[in-house]
Structure formats: C-alpha cells, structure tokens
Amino acid sequence: MADTAPHRVSTEPCCKRIRVEFNGETVADTTGAIYLYEPPIPPVYYIPLEDIRAEFLHRSEHSTHCPFKGDAVYWDVVVGEKRAENAVWSYPEPISAVPELAGYGAFYWKKMDRWFEEDEQIFVHPRDPHVRVDILPSSRTVEVSLDGETLAKTNRAQFLFETGLPTRYYIPRDDVTAALTPSNRRTACPYKGEASYYHVDVGGVRYEDLVWSYESPVREAAPIRGLLCFFNEKVDIAVDGKTEARPETKFAK
Known part of the structure; x- marks a missing residue:
C-alpha cells in the first residue's frame, strides 16, 4: 500500500545555545534557534540571521523552491581561504504555513566543521528532543550467534533503548x-x-563491520564506553533463551 500520510512541517523553540564553527571561526552563535521538523528528514536548526556573522556570508545566485516552505536564497560561507558554497539558506518570504521561518537561516551540516550544543560537540544532525536514549544494565542472559557459532554470551550487558530502533x-x-x-x-x-567497527570471522567467512564500539561516547552514553555491539539485523540474538527475530531496518542490508 502506498504511503498516503500528509507531508508535515512544524517548528518549536530550541532552548540550547547553538554554535557553528568553520575554519577556526565561530560563524553562528545563538540562544534563539528553532527546530524545524519535516519527517522523515532529521530536525534542522534554523538560526536568527542576526546571530550569523554577516562578514562570513557571501550571497550566491543559487535559489530553490520548496512547496512546503517557499523560495529559498543562499549564501556561501567564506572564512579566510576556505569557502563552503551555498552552505546557508533562508526563506525571506516563507509560505503561510511556516511564517516563523522569516528572519532565520539554516546551515548544511556537513559543510561546517564543528557544531556545539552549549559546550558539548554534537555530530551528524541536531539531537531531536523527541528521541530518547535509555541505557540500562541487565542481568538477563544475552547470547549472540551466527551460522551456529556462539560469538558472545553475557549476563552483564547494557541494554540500549533508542526511540525508533x-x-x-x-x-x-x-x-x-x-x-x-x-x-x-x-x-x-x-x-x-x-563509533569504530570490527569484522568478524565465522567458519572461514568474514562478515565485515558486524560489530561496533564507542570508545569515547558522549556524556549521556558513558555506560557503553568500550563495550561491543552486534548488528541485531545480521546475527541471531537470544535473551534468556528466547531467540529474537532479526529486525528489518536500514541496517539490514
């Protein structure tokens, strides 16, 4: 059945201080950002244009149209000899569904060097305040196997529960x-x-990048520091003797 869910765009305030660095300079520093939600895209920070340093912005000729937000204009970010083309966009006259975007700009995440929430560096995309990660120690027996070979067995695992996974x-x-x-x-x-990864050899066959570990996790994930995790999607896992079905996620391939 085709997905007929309506396309949704919404925003909400972000109470954190957000900073963006490029080529050794802070190009944006704000306590007035908003989150823009447009599932299934991860959330995006929209930052007041007044909190983006104008001396590093060079207006480009690029433009795009979004039926859900309006017509966007773009800027290159230039710091010293380093340039990130069309790295910032804004909707000067957003459509009536999202008037709050007027006066705000957004950055392409990967075109910048470093991002911070308060004084902690963050990675990949903004942390969605609607996503929860709980890490709990458990004495339940967890056994991991593949092709009939036991790869791990423990009763002192940390169970990580993350929204949607x-x-x-x-x-x-x-x-x-x-x-x-x-x-x-x-x-x-x-x-x-x-995360860093490991290959696993089972019965003369190498399964690439089957295991990962966070050697220096962010503060909230400290309990999993240095522990090893197998892709549920690619191995057989039994918890207290009950084998779990392999989940169908984007990591299954």
Whole structure:
C-alpha cells in the first residue's frame, strides 16, 4: 500500500545555545534557534540571521523552491581561504504555513566543521528532543550467534533503548568470543558519539563491520564506553533463551 500520510512541517523553540564553527571561526552563535521538523528528514536548526556573522556570508545566485516552505536564497560561507558554497539558506518570504521561518537561516551540516550544543560537540544532525536514549544494565542472559557459532554470551550487558530502533545489546569485551579484526570504518551518532567497527570471522567467512564500539561516547552514553555491539539485523540474538527475530531496518542490508 502506498504511503498516503500528509507531508508535515512544524517548528518549536530550541532552548540550547547553538554554535557553528568553520575554519577556526565561530560563524553562528545563538540562544534563539528553532527546530524545524519535516519527517522523515532529521530536525534542522534554523538560526536568527542576526546571530550569523554577516562578514562570513557571501550571497550566491543559487535559489530553490520548496512547496512546503517557499523560495529559498543562499549564501556561501567564506572564512579566510576556505569557502563552503551555498552552505546557508533562508526563506525571506516563507509560505503561510511556516511564517516563523522569516528572519532565520539554516546551515548544511556537513559543510561546517564543528557544531556545539552549549559546550558539548554534537555530530551528524541536531539531537531531536523527541528521541530518547535509555541505557540500562541487565542481568538477563544475552547470547549472540551466527551460522551456529556462539560469538558472545553475557549476563552483564547494557541494554540500549533508542526511540525508533531495536534494542541494542552492548557486551563487555571479555564476554565476546568471536574473532574480531579492526575495520577502518567510522560513523557518528548525535546521541552516542563516534563509533569504530570490527569484522568478524565465522567458519572461514568474514562478515565485515558486524560489530561496533564507542570508545569515547558522549556524556549521556558513558555506560557503553568500550563495550561491543552486534548488528541485531545480521546475527541471531537470544535473551534468556528466547531467540529474537532479526529486525528489518536500514541496517539490514
């Protein structure tokens, strides 16, 4: 069945101080940002134009039209010899559904160097205040296997519950028996930090990037520091002897 859900755009105030850095300079610093929600796109910070340093903005000829927000104008961000083309956009005359966007601008996240909420660096996209991450220690027995081979077994995992995702089981390294080989892959999560990955060899077959770990997680995710987590989507996990179905997510491929 086709998805007939209406396209929704909404905003709400952000109470945090937001800062954006580029080429060693703070190009935006505000306590007046708003979140823009446009599912399934992650939330976007819209920052008052008065809190974006005008000396670093160079108006470009680029423009776009969005039927849900209006006509956007763009600026390059130029600091010293470094330029990020069309990195900032704004809707000078937004459509009537989102009048609050007038006087605000937004940055392409990846075109900037660093982002901060208050004094903590954040990654990938703004932390959605409607997403919750709970990390709880559990004495339930978690066993991970693949192709009939046990890869890990523990009764001291940290269970991570994140809105919209399957439960993840973070396991002490001493309780992982799988043969692990470090991978060059790195990813980042706004709620947990930067992850490193491991390949797993099972029965002469290498399963690439099957396991990840947060060696230096963000403060809220400190309980999973250095623990190992397997993709539920790609292994068999039993909790207290009951095998869980492999979840269908974007990570299943």
